Amino acid sequence: MKFTIQVNEGPYQHQSADTAYHFAKAALDKGHEIFRIFFYHDGVNNGTRLTTPPQDDRNIVNRWSELAREHDIDMVLCVAAAQRRGIVDDGEAERNGKDATNIAPGFRISGLGQLIEGGIESDRTIVFGD
Amino acid sequence: MLHLVNKSPYDGSNLNTATSIMKSGDTLLLIEDGVYGAVKAGKAASLLEGHTVSVLGPDLAARGITKDKLADGINVVDYAGFVDMVEANDKVQSWL
Amino acid sequence: MSKTKKMMYINRKAPYGTIYAWESLEVVLIGAAFEQDVSLAFMDDGVYQLTKGQDTSGIGMKNFSPTYAALGDFEVNKIYVDKESLEERGLTLDDLQHLVWEDEDEDWAEKDSIHLVSRAELSDVLADQDVLFNF
Numbered sequence: 001m002k003f004t005i006q007v008n009e010g011p012y013q014h015q016s017a018d019t020a021y022h023f024a025k026a027a028l029d030k031g032h033e034i035f036r037i038f039f040y041h042d043g044v045n046n047g048t049r050l051t052t053p054p055q056d057d058r059n060i061v062n063r064w065s066e067l068a069r070e071h072d073i074d075m076v077l078c079v080a081a082a083q084r085r086g087i088v089d090d091g092e093a094e095r096n097g098k099d100a101t102n103i104a105p106g107f108r109i110s111g112l113g114q115l116i117e118g119g120i121e122s123d124r125t126i127v128f129g130d
Numbered sequence: 131m132l133h134l135v136n137k138s139p140y141d142g143s144n145l146n147t148a149t150s151i152m153k154s155g156d157t158l159l160l161i162e163d164g165v166y167g168a169v170k171a172g173k174a175a176s177l178l179e180g181h182t183v184s185v186l187g188p189d190l191a192a193r194g195i196t197k198d199k200l201a202d203g204i205n206v207v208d209y210a211g212f213v214d215m216v217e218a219n220d221k222v223q224s225w226l
Numbered sequence: 227m228s229k230t231k232k233m234m235y236i237n238r239k240a241p242y243g244t245i246y247a248w249e250s251l252e253v254v255l256i257g258a259a260f261e262q263d264v265s266l267a268f269m270d271d272g273v274y275q276l277t278k279g280q281d282t283s284g285i286g287m288k289n290f291s292p293t294y295a296a297l298g299d300f301e302v303n304k305i306y307v308d309k310e311s312l313e314e315r316g317l318t319l320d321d322l323q324h325l326v327w328e329d330e331d332e333d334w335a336e337k338d339s340i341h342l343v344s345r346a347e348l349s350d351v352l353a354d355q356d357v358l359f360n361f
Contacts, residue, residue: 119233126216130226
């Protein structure tokens with residue numbers, strides 16, 4: 001079965017980013033397909049590679065990046081939400097005249113249409129938030 | 131339909147709203163702080179009566195709630211079971 | 227994409243205190259271009275999104291409430307408001323914006339977009355959807 005997962009909250013502040021990860025992993029382990037993981041609202045903060053959690057804590061951002069690499073998952077940060085919260089890739093840096101980027105590996109920045117498309121193309125859409 | 135509630139019933143009306151919308155054949159899964167709603171001795175447990183309810187085991191364990199504390203008839207699932215429930219229901223409503 | 231799905235956006239949070247209401251409305255506006263069967267539900271504190279007379283000049287935030295009135299132009303005209311949530315908050319339909327759309331099939335007759343529904347009716351509407359978006 002094909003899933004789209006929406007993540008509405010950032011890492012560490014709320015458990016939703018953790019629950020979404022464990023759900024995604026369990027779905028993949030069961031042989032399901034993840035069409036897309038769409039990060040919205042503060043959820044875009046899951047995609048900054050500048051995160052530095054303490055050594056003895058989970059690294060939520062790296063965990064997403066590894067999941068994307070291992071399973072070739074499309075992980076999208078909403079562009080409008082990312083711009084508001086300062087998550088920047090090369091294209092955004094160029095368009096908006098920013099002097100740095102911070103997007104983590106495996107993520108890309110795109111429009112809200114990607115969420116709607118996920119809802120249309122997937123068998124199930126599931127939202128994690130607060 | 132699968133209903134997800136992730137907040138404590140003692141902090142907001144999400145469980146109340148979810149159970150008021152639920153139809154026969156729908157299933158409720160309590161996750162994150164939502165698992166506090168499954169505790170038998172708590173006032174909110176009465177909201178679950180007459181509904182099909184599951185609770186996410188890892189979230190229960192994290193909060194130190196043992197299965198013997200749960201209201202009657204509540205099913206405990208792991209993340210794999212969560213995935214199965216999403217598959218078994220035609221859609222998911224997250225009461226955020 | 228040839229599939230048409232029934233998509234419902236469920237709004238349960240008040241505006242301004244958090245960004246959920248505004249960013250949810252942004253999804254609705256973008257989603258309108260996908261020509262799906264779209265509807266909106268407003269319940270719990272979400273009913274506060276539709277109230278008249280919002281003036282954000284004193285808090286320095288954008289007043290996005292006029293955008294709801296434009297939804298009809300985007301063919302988003304099935305707006306379900308939970309009666310119980312309104313009543314709990316001491317509100318009536320008169321406290322909400324009058325949202326309308328023009329029916330092309332009936333010589334552009336102006337029709338109400340808002341349907342005031344009981345909890346049981348709202349439950350039926352949710353059950354009839356294919357995809358539910360929550361923010």
